[in-house]
Amino acid sequence: MNPQIEAVFDDADNRYLKPEELGLLSQYTQSIPARLETYQSLRDYELEIMQWAADQLQAEMPLEPVENLERSIKNGLLMLRCCAMAMLVNDQGLIRDRFLVWSSSMTTVYGSHLIDTTLYGLLNRRLNQVLGIERMGLLMPMLVYAQDALPSMLSQPAPEENGIAIGW
Amino acid sequence: MISVSDLLTNNRIPGNCFAIGAYVQGDLEMGLLENRQGDRLIALPETLIQAIYAGLEKETGQASRLVLFNCGRWWGKNFYTRFCEQLTSYYGQAPADMPMIQFLQALQQCWVVHGWGKIDLDQTYQNRGFLVVKIWNSAFAKHALQATQPSCFLEAGILTSFLSQLTGRDLHCVQTTCESMGADCNHFVLGLAKRVTPAEAMVTQLNHDAIMQTLCEGS
Numbered sequence: 001m002n003p004q005i006e007a008v009f010d011d012a013d014n015r016y017l018k019p020e021e022l023g024l025l026s027q028y029t030q031s032i033p034a035r036l037e038t039y040q041s042l043r044d045y046e047l048e049i050m051q052w053a054a055d056q057l058q059a060e061m062p063l064e065p066v067e068n069l070e071r072s073i074k075n076g077l078l079m080l081r082c083c084a085m086a087m088l089v090n091d092q093g094l095i096r097d098r099f100l101v102w103s104s105s106m107t108t109v110y111g112s113h114l115i116d117t118t119l120y121g122l123l124n125r126r127l128n129q130v131l132g133i134e135r136m137g138l139l140m141p142m143l144v145y146a147q148d149a150l151p152s153m154l155s156q157p158a159p160e161e162n163g164i165a166i167g168w
Numbered sequence: 169m170i171s172v173s174d175l176l177t178n179n180r181i182p183g184n185c186f187a188i189g190a191y192v193q194g195d196l197e198m199g200l201l202e203n204r205q206g207d208r209l210i211a212l213p214e215t216l217i218q219a220i221y222a223g224l225e226k227e228t229g230q231a232s233r234l235v236l237f238n239c240g241r242w243w244g245k246n247f248y249t250r251f252c253e254q255l256t257s258y259y260g261q262a263p264a265d266m267p268m269i270q271f272l273q274a275l276q277q278c279w280v281v282h283g284w285g286k287i288d289l290d291q292t293y294q295n296r297g298f299l300v301v302k303i304w305n306s307a308f309a310k311h312a313l314q315a316t317q318p319s320c321f322l323e324a325g326i327l328t329s330f331l332s333q334l335t336g337r338d339l340h341c342v343q344t345t346c347e348s349m350g351a352d353c354n355h356f357v358l359g360l361a362k363r364v365t366p367a368e369a370m371v372t373q374l375n376h377d378a379i380m381q382t383l384c385e386g387s
Contacts, residue, residue: 050172058170070170078181094189102184102273109269
């Protein structure tokens with residue numbers, strides 16, 4: 001659940017909600033039909049959207065090993081699914097907990113930042129075409145958060161890819 | 169030509185198995201907290217950790233360090249088994265087949281979600297046969313009774329058995345710095361017992377880097 005609304009419910013405990021709290025709740029509930037529609041579109045067209053982006057990516061980076069491209073595409077799918085859920089419940093924290101903390105080290109270790117950035121550009125372009133302006137308006141803040149937060153997290157050192165080999 | 173649908177397994181893209189909102193679940197009617205697999209979680213009050221330290225010190229004196237270390241080894245042995253089961257179940261892949269970065273990332277997130285602080289593996293000395301583990305915000309350092317020597321014996325035990333099972337080698341662990349003594353983090357050195365044991369005598373005299381240098385020179 002959206003943390004702001006959850007906090008409102010928790011704070012209310014044994015009193016009625018204040019007008020501004022009801023306003024927040026009302027604003028969110030009114031946006032739910034549009035959020036559900038956007039979520040359903042993403043779910044239904046995910047493969048088509050990502051396949052288009054994958055084809056373009058492969059055409060733009062023909063020398064990049066397929067293994068690297070596939071890794072970034074899987075990461076892109078995870079990013080998109082987390083953004084879809086975060087958009088549905090209107091909670092950016094979900095992207096941080098389920099995507100960013102997970103993918104930041106991987107991106108550093110595999111050096112996939114350039115591929116990821118290229119893929120995100122293609123993906124956003126296709127999402128705009130398929131979803132339209134109104135639905136993208138709901139999804140875009142989540143995409144921006146997921147895609148732009150990564151470079152700042154990359155400054156943190158990450159463990160090396162090599163396996164652990166100690167004790168000799 | 170890359171087929172996106174072929175990249176999905178059962179239409180899933182596993183991410184962070186230990187994401188806090190999804191990993192910790194509860195059945196409040198029954199008074200239970202559970203993890204993703206339905207294993208029970210319990211919250212440990214800080215006073216209980218203090219009481220364990222104080223009780224052991226009173227009853228066993230200096231032996232309390234060995235008791236805690238052995239408790240940690242027991243804990244670590246079972247933790248490794250459970251951790252691997254959880255990874256296999258969530259990622260649909262045995263840990264041995266996982267990229268090491270994914271395994272380490274999962275371990276770090278697992279540590280965080282249980283409130284054990286933050287863990288990182290430093291492989292600087294890997295080619296000399298030592299692995300350094302760093303832990304920040306350890307509850308076991310915070311509630312240590314005295315601060316004349318490192319006190320995270322439980323964690324040293326956990327790391328010993330966890331990493332022994334992971335590497336298939338019989339490793340030993342010595343803590344070289346401790347938050348309870350004002351260090352910014354807890355450093356643990358792991359390696360073969362005969363090579364890492366000399367560090368035990370150095371911890372009160374040398375800093376971590378000097379200990380590592382001496383250990384490497386001795387090999």
